[in-house]
Amino acid sequence: MENADLASYRIRRERELGALYATARSLTALGELDAVLESIVREAHELVGTDFTYLSLVDPEGELRLKASQGTISPSFNQAHVPSGTGVGGRVIASGAPAWVSNYLQARDLPHDRTFDDLVIPEGMVALLGVPLLVGEEVIGVLFAADRTERPFEPDEVALLSAFADHAAIALNNARLYDESRSALKQLQAAYLTIERQVAIMERAQSVHESLTHVVLKGGGADEIARLLVDHLQGAVTVFDRSGAVVARCSLDPDLDTGTAQQPSDGAVEQARRSGRWATTTDSTGRWHTAATVQAGDTYLGAVLLTRVEAPTPVDIRTVERAAQIMGLLILKDTAVAEAEERVRGELLTELLVSAPPVGSAQRARAHARGVDIASLNVVVVAMSETRSASDVGRRLRALSSEWNGLAGEHRGRATLLAAASEPALVAETVHARLRKELGSAVRVVAERVADDNWGRAFELASRCCDLMRNLGVTDLGSTAERYAMFALLFDTDRAQDLDRFVTDTLGPLLVYDVRRSTQLVVTLSSYFGNSGNLTRTAKALRVHMNTLLKRLDRVEGILGDDWRAPDRALQLQMALRLHGLRTQTGRTT
Structure with missing residues (x-):
């Protein structure tokens, strides 16, 4: 019997070791991390023969999170995670060695996590064995084998799962390195594509700059700048002068031409004017408006506005800014020419006047x-x-x-x-x-x-x-x-006080009398002289009775004296009345 048992044990061990090395070789052929995790659990489940098997990895917070399982029946168990320092997994991580319990829920020498214990009940887990996944001296995870009946785990079972875990840890680490290398390669490829795009963008920006510079050298204008921007940036371009009037507009998109150009009193143009540089806004139709101010120092000369469906890139914005600078150069050049012409015209004007x-x-x-x-x-x-x-x-x-x-x-x-x-x-x-x-x-x-x-x-x-x-x-x-x-x-127009004094000295008493008594002696006297002293025409012009006119003239004589009709005195009165009339009439109309 002893020889028969020993022979049976040797055959079983040879079969287990053969299966172990076969599965180890199969693991080394895998590269994807998820595929390696699933294969480890599947092969371990077949190798050990427990009711179910699962694998948890240590996350950056030190918790064990389930990554793959085989033979589980509860969907919620596959979301399990165990806080650091609790359960069989906590003991394995702390010791770096295998650990097992014949009845997990009744094990009082283990720190329990209530959340994980609630997942154990529907799964029916009783006996649990955990072995470490070691990379060097670091435990990166734990491989678990569990039964739904209470039992101990034999040393041969522990040794077999531990040996498998050692191979699995190597395959798992290789898979992680493979994923990291592939991720690094993707990042490198993305960086290379980004560099290529940046080079293309820089070349395009350089082309736009050279074209804009050529516009200045050949004496172009706002129309050419607008057309150049549309050729390179698409959309629609509008150029405004300092008063907000549109001086140039170009668009290759009929949809952008259906509406009127944005006014500088609101939107991107006004925001750019307040900031002194550029601004980008969107409207209710989803169109993007990017405006850059045309300035010479602190002097606002106008704005360049780009309108299109796509959002502008930083290079697009710099291109619009560069176009605005070129537009400023053109305006300054035109201004210098105009000022030179104005100086010539001003000199000619002065020569004619002197x-x-x-x-x-x-x-x-x-x-x-x-x-x-x-x-x-x-x-x-x-x-x-x-x-x-x-x-x-x-x-x-x-x-x-x-x-x-x-x-x-x-x-x-x-x-x-x-x-x-x-x-x-x-x-x-x-x-x-x-x-x-x-x-x-x-x-x-x-x-x-x-x-x-x-x-x-x-x-x-x-x-x-x-x-x-x-x-x-x-x-x-x-x-x-x-x-x-x-x-x-x-009158000497530089002596305004003398002019006021003349009017006041000549008509002052009548003006004061009219204000105090609400009479119209000044108006009456002005109409009298305007009608050459004819009483009938004066009364008709004033729309008053002759007796009323005579009483008013008597009052004038009482205020000014009986010589007010004398030629010299009458001339002074007429001049003062005329000046007062001009002043009063203008005061009513301005």
């Missing part, structure tokens, strides 16, 4: 080269503002000068325009309306017809009338010099 007639042939030739016929310049316009500088007003006049085929600039601190027009009054009113709108503030405009090519004399009279308007309290009006000429010639 020189005595007749005009020389050289001046006529210079004017003709700029499309100006000196002989047709028959109106001088002077504009003044209390809130804007003469140079600022002068720049506005330059922009208007082409409408009258004229010259504009600044002369002796006054914004001046020489125009070719048949109606000075129409020129004054039109220029006043335009300046009033553009400046957003009050402005005085006086126009005077030029006689005998004497632009200097017309300028002096228009300037004096402009000063007189200010002294009279007129701040916002377009008029001809004719309306104020006589008084501008009689």
Whole structure:
């Protein structure tokens, strides 16, 4: 019997060892981590012959998490994890050696985890053996063999599963290294593709930069910049000037052309203007708007706006910014040319205003080269503002000068325009309306017809009338010099106090009497002189009875004295009444 038992034991051990080495060789042929885990558990289950087998790996927090199982019946058991230091797995990790219990739930010398114990009951696990998966001296996991009946584990079983676990740990570690190598390879490939894309993007950006630079060198404009951006970035491109007007627009997408261009009062353009650089927004249709400001120092010159369906990349944004910088260079270049032309025109304007007639042939030739016929310049316009500088007003006049085929600039601190027009009054009113709108503030405009090519004399009279308007309290009006000429010639317009004193000394008593008594003596006296002293026409003009008119004139005589009709006194009164009327009328209308 002893010989028969020994022979049977030897045959069983040989079969187990043969199976062990066969499964070990099969494990080494696997590369995928998940495939290795499943194979380890399957082969261990067949090798040991317990009811079920499972494998748990140690996670970064030190917990054992089930990764593969064979023979389990409860789906929830496959989600099992055991906290560090608990159960058979905790003992295996702590000792680095196998451990087993014949009845897990009744083992009182083991720290238990209630959550895991709740999973053990439906699975029916009773006897449990755990062996370590060692890589060097580190336990990376535990291989478990379990039965649903109470029993001890023989030393041969423990040794067999431990030997299998040693081979399995090597295969598992190789699989992990294989996964890490493959992951590193994928990262390297991704990095290489990223580098390739970055190189392509840089090459495209360099191409755009070279194209934009070429636009500057050949003297291109906003239309070419918009077209270049659309060619490289797709979508639609809109270029705005400093006032918000669209100066160029290009699009190859009909859907982006169906709507109107975004206005600079809101959206990306306004945000970019506030930031001084760029901004990106999306609208209700899902379109992306990327705007970059065109600036020279702190001066806002306009904006470049890219609209498209796709979100812009950082390179796209830098490209739009670069286009805005190129646009700024073009504007500065055009501005420099315009300023040079303005200086020439300003010099010609000054020469005409200071020189005595007749005009020389050289001046006529210079004017003709700029499309100006000196002989047709028959109106001088002077504009003044209390809130804007003469140079600022002068720049506005330059922009208007082409409408009258004229010259504009600044002369002796006054914004001046020489125009070719048949109606000075129409020129004054039109220029006043335009300046009033553009400046957003009050402005005085006086126009005077030029006689005998004497632009200097017309300028002096228009300037004096402009000063007189200010002294009279007129701040916002377009008029001809004719309306104020006589008084501008009689009074020194630099002595506003003397002008006020003259009106007050001459009409002061009547003005005070009217205010205190709510009478109309000043209006009556003005109508009396306006009707050449004719009482009938005066009464009719005032719509009063003759007796009422006579009583008013008697009151005037009582206030001013009985000599108010004398020629010298009457002349003073008429002049004061006229000045007061201009001041009062303007006060009501401005």
